[in-house]
Amino acid sequence: MKSSFWKYQLKYWVPVYIWLIFIFYLSSQPTIPTSSYFATIFSIGPHLQHIFIYAILALFIYRALTHTKTPSKFLVVFSTTFYGFLDEIHQYYVPGRTFDWFDIGMNFLGAILALILIAIFRKRTDR
Template sequence: MKKEENYALLVAFIVALMIFAGSSISFPSLEGVQGLNFKSMAYHFSIFFFFAAFLLVSLAPKGNLSNVIFVIIFSFLYAISDEIHQVFVPGRAFSYGDIFVDLCGILLVSILYAIFRWGQKQKA
């Protein structure tokens, strides 16, 4: 593994720790709050976008479809485990909506990465 891939893997690990730490924080009850919380959606989308992005970069030399699929599955399972973890935190709850937004971030970066890698192969 090159130095850049090692750094990318380290950053992915740090992002994973940030996700875990963030989901450990209790919030006051949100009863009566209506509609979508766009700050929460933006957080979920972006944090899992970057988590998956750094995992993809850490696997860059291999850059094949199986690595992209691995990152999608691994990141998705981490998103599910994050929501399960929140069940045990006072003031937090499991949310399918959060998992969906997480998955959107994961899929977008994976598609962009696959297009980028395909473009690189076409130039070679």
């Protein structure tokens, strides 16, 4: 039983944890790195960055929660947005960064967009 627990953790939750660490790393920078592959992703504008990054987080969380006894879309949106809120608090203490309520709204929008995309994808595959 313990080995199945760890397989579940590795398969479904480790991607969530890695993405959370990635977000934390990005928000720890005084500015977003402009070289390497970051430049392509982050040239879309700061608010779209939040939508994109937090939509991916929501997808990872949704994927992990669909394999639990009580999967919840509310929990996906809440946990994604709450982490965004905590990250904004973290950014408040990073030189060159600020706390921004609008960014939290964009994080929420990213989570909602992810659920909409999942619903569209599921509807198409159910046909």
